[in-house]
Amino acid sequence: MATHAAPNVPFLDVLDPAFDFEAPEVYAAQAESWYADSPFGLLVLRYEEAGDLLRDRRMIHDGRRYMETHGITGGPVYDWFVPMIVNHDGDVHRRLRGLMNKAFTARRVDRLRPFVRERAERLTDPLDDGGTHDFVAEFGIRLPLAVMCRLLGVRPEDYDHFGTWTADLGLVFSLSGGDDVVARLENAVNGLNDYADHLIDDKLARPGDDLSSDLVAAYRAGDGQVSRDELRNLLVTLVFAAHDTTRHQLANAMIAFAGHPGQWTLLGRQPELASQAVEEVMRWQPSSGSVYRFAGEDFDYKGLAIEKGAYLTMCVKAAQRDPRAYKNADRFDITVAREAPPLQFGAGPHHCLGAALARVEVGEALSVLATRLGPPSVAGAVPRPGPLGIQGPETLPLRFG
Numbered sequence: 001m002a003t004h005a006a007p008n009v010p011f012l013d014v015l016d017p018a019f020d021f022e023a024p025e026v027y028a029a030q031a032e033s034w035y036a037d038s039p040f041g042l043l044v045l046r047y048e049e050a051g052d053l054l055r056d057r058r059m060i061h062d063g064r065r066y067m068e069t070h071g072i073t074g075g076p077v078y079d080w081f082v083p084m085i086v087n088h089d090g091d092v093h094r095r096l097r098g099l100m101n102k103a104f105t106a107r108r109v110d111r112l113r114p115f116v117r118e119r120a121e122r123l124t125d126p127l128d129d130g131g132t133h134d135f136v137a138e139f140g141i142r143l144p145l146a147v148m149c150r151l152l153g154v155r156p157e158d159y160d161h162f163g164t165w166t167a168d169l170g171l172v173f174s175l176s177g178g179d180d181v182v183a184r185l186e187n188a189v190n191g192l193n194d195y196a197d198h199l200i201d202d203k204l205a206r207p208g209d210d211l212s213s214d215l216v217a218a219y220r221a222g223d224g225q226v227s228r229d230e231l232r233n234l235l236v237t238l239v240f241a242a243h244d245t246t247r248h249q250l251a252n253a254m255i256a257f258a259g260h261p262g263q264w265t266l267l268g269r270q271p272e273l274a275s276q277a278v279e280e281v282m283r284w285q286p287s288s289g290s291v292y293r294f295a296g297e298d299f300d301y302k303g304l305a306i307e308k309g310a311y312l313t314m315c316v317k318a319a320q321r322d323p324r325a326y327k328n329a330d331r332f333d334i335t336v337a338r339e340a341p342p343l344q345f346g347a348g349p350h351h352c353l354g355a356a357l358a359r360v361e362v363g364e365a366l367s368v369l370a371t372r373l374g375p376p377s378v379a380g381a382v383p384r385p386g387p388l389g390i391q392g393p394e395t396l397p398l399r400f401g
Contacts, residue, residue, distance in 0.1 A: 006304075010036040012043055019387050021289065021317045030318055034302065040069075041311035047325035047340060049302065050314040055348040056301075059293040059312070063087030066292065069311065070175040076189045077182060081172055083230070084237050086350055089296075093349065096234065099225055100353055103214040109356045112147060116361055119146050120368040127400055128372060132379045135396040139365075140250040141167065147361055148242035152235070153203065153210030158195075165191045169236075170244035173288075173389030189236065196235040200228070211238070241354045245344075246361050248287035248392025253366060254376045255396070256285045260332050261375035267334060268370040274363045277334040279342065281362065283320045284332045288344035289391035290315055313388065316343045374401020 010029035013019060015038075020026075029036045030045040037043070044050045053059050063082040072078050081087065085096045123139045133139075145166065149159050168188040171181045203216040215234060218225045226234070257264040267273055295310040306312075323329040325340045345352035352358075380397035 009033050012036045012038050014043070014387050015039050017386075021315060021387050026315075026318050027321070030322065035304070038313070041313060044312055044314045045318045045322075047319040047322040047343070050316070050319040050343055051347055053293060053301070053312060054291065054314060054343065054346055054350075057089075057348070058295065058297050058299050060089055060296040061087040061292075061350070062294040062296070065294055065309070065311075072175070072182065075186065076193070077172065077185045080189045080193070080233060080236060083233055085234060086237075089349075095225065096230065097349070097353075099215065099218055100234070102218075103211050104353050106356060108151075108211065109360060112151065112357070113360055113364065115150055116143070116147055116364045117368065119143055120365045121372075124368050124372055127369075127398075130399070130401070132397050132399050135254055135376075135398045136247065136251050136393060137395065140247045140392075140396070143250065143365060144243045144246035144361055147246075147357070148239060151210065151242060151357070152199070152212045152238065153208050154199065154212075161191070161195065164188070165195075166239050166243040167247070169240040170248070170390040172240075173292075174385055175389075192236045192239055193232060196232045199235060200231060238354075241352065242357065245287045245354075245390060246358050248390055249282065249358065249362055250365055251392045251396045252285035252287055253281040253362060254398060255378070255382070255393070256281055256332055257370075258376045258378050258398070261377075263332065263334050264370055264375040267366065268373075271367045271371050273334050274367040274370075275359070276337060277366050278359050278363045279338055280332060280334045280336070281366075282342040282344060283326070283338060285391075286316050286320060286342060286344040287390060287392050289317045290388045291343070291346060314343065317391070319343055369400075376400050 010025075010032055012026065012029060026045070034046040034049040035042050035044050044053060063084060064087075067073070067078050067081060085093065085100070088096065120143060123142055126138065127133050127135075145159060148154075148166070149156070165188040168184045169192070171185050175181055199212055200216055200219070203213045204220060207213040207217065212235065215226070215231060219228060219231045263277075267277055291314045293312050293314070295306045295308050295312070298308050299306055319325070320343060321329045326338055328336070345355040376398045377400075378397065379399045382393045382396055384393055385391065
């Protein structure tokens with residue numbers, strides 16, 4: 001079933017290779033209507049409506065339908081994605097979410113802060129030579145990778161195994177992006193499944209003070225909290241959640257500041273603005289540029305009859321520049337305390353568990369980089385993915401100062 005837009009609703013061709021959510025026609029459409037039509041479903045363009053629908057329990061993830069929409073009906077990617085925690089609702093989601101809440105505590109995140117800062121300082125040192133550096137390879141990938149491995153209790157000698165796998169997992173939200181996407185995803189899922197099994201066995205034999213050990217302890221208890229298959233899936237999903245979106249957010253922050261060097265200089269002089277800068281970077285250049293949902297039942301919303309099975313995309317980047325939600329929405333300004341929170345972490349029962357950790361990582365990184373280096377400038381071509389899914393450059397040549 002598909003929900004059909006009204007005849008006078010704007011149409012945006014997001015499958016056009018030249019399409020960009022920063023284009024004037026997007027904001028013209030947003031001014032005209034809270035949603036637009038597209039080649040594959042409705043696009044929600046405004047902040048209020050996107051937030052409403054992300055919280056609405058009649059909207060579901062339906063991982064099976066998402067895979068089948070992109071022509072995937074089986075295989076390792078399907079077997080990982082469909083049973084992922086975010087694709088469950090009701091009792092199963094509450095059980096797995098409760099387990100994660102116990103392991104993913106604010107105390108554990110706060111204890112990681114000194115490690116994050118020390119690693120950010122170490123990665124900043126080589127950037128301070130006046131030369132051109134690929135920020136993604138030298139900083140953006142390495143910081144969240146080290147933090148994720150520390151969080152999960154992965155041995156430092158195994159870090160390199162994770163680099164390509166964890167980066168490629170984010171392609172699951174860009175399945176229309178090219179012929180090699182599924183092959184790269186399958187390689188990543190297979191590698192991480194094998195490593196997760198190894199990690200479970202290691203923590204069963206030698207538990208430590210880390211998140212993996214806490215989750216394995218729940219499995220060892222044998223009281224039905226989590227099965228081995230669920231545990232493996234949780235660990236692989238954690239790798240994805242703790243690394244891919246954060247590495248892209250770090251790169252997107254550099255792009256934002258490269259366009260606003262005065263804001264970078266201000267942050268360097270007033271590092272106490274770092275937490276506010278994080279919120280503004282996530283609003284202005286989010287790593288999750290869009291979030292999808294399916295309608296789990298027929299219902300009406302603001303005069304639109306939404307049919308069961310309808311595919312809706314919350315256009316996070318456009319919604320987070322909606323002038324109805326933000327004063328001076330078209331201005332990047334780290335001195336403004338924005339009241340409306342970012343949408344890229346979702347909302348309601350599925351709000352991202354890793355949001356606090358992402359904020360710590362980006363905040364510590366920005367504080368270190370801005371106080372030690374001059375403003376970034378882009379020093380070469382920046383290849384970008386399509387407009388949907390996880391957003392961020394694969395490479396980012398920068399000079400500082």
